[in-house]
Amino acid sequence: SAVISQKPSRDICQRGTSLTIQCQVDSQVTMMFWYRQQPGQSLTLIATANQGSEATYESGFVIDKFPISRPNLTFSTLTVSNMSPEDSSIYLCSYAGQDIPFKETQYFGPGTRLLVL
């Protein structure tokens, strides 16, 4: 599987500010995703990052709050906008496996731990 990295690995931010998280894969991948994991909870899909077009958001997540870019097949960013303490979470990016049968398998980045004060 490809190597996937994220930065920053952690950050502490003030409410009302925005943070952009970067996700880099060392080879081209078709599908990339962004997840949130709130304290004590499981992973929740925020959106699918589509290369060259707007991201596809899950119910409860909107582009104004979580704008996503996917300029090419190896890179994506997630911005958490106008942050509040409720946005304190781990944010994870992932990509889907390229070959059958692993196209349904997702491989995750190391995550970004965000604390909003």
Place this chain on the structure above:
Amino acid sequence: EDKVVQSPLSLVVHEGDTVTLNCSYEVTNFRSLLWYKQEKKAPTFLFMLTSSGIEKKSGRLSSILDKKELFSILNITATQTGDSAVYLCAVTDRGSTLGRLYFGRGTQLTVWP
């Protein structure tokens, strides 16, 4: 309502013990079930299961799926302290966006030396 339910929520064992983690699911058009190990932040992929009754095995870990009863188990034999982690179960649904994983809340496994 949760589509994926894992049990137990937490488990504490001693090194050498064997553990069984459970995952039950409810999706309309099941496609696959995946197990992940999450230490600190990043989940790492363990198994993907699509067919009933076929055991997947990797070292001391094994998993099996029962599509009739809608559950899977993950077994870890001869546990080691390095097995301490949250084990996550996720399913995919043919009716959902490709790549949509429904995760359970996980089982926190602690292995004492």
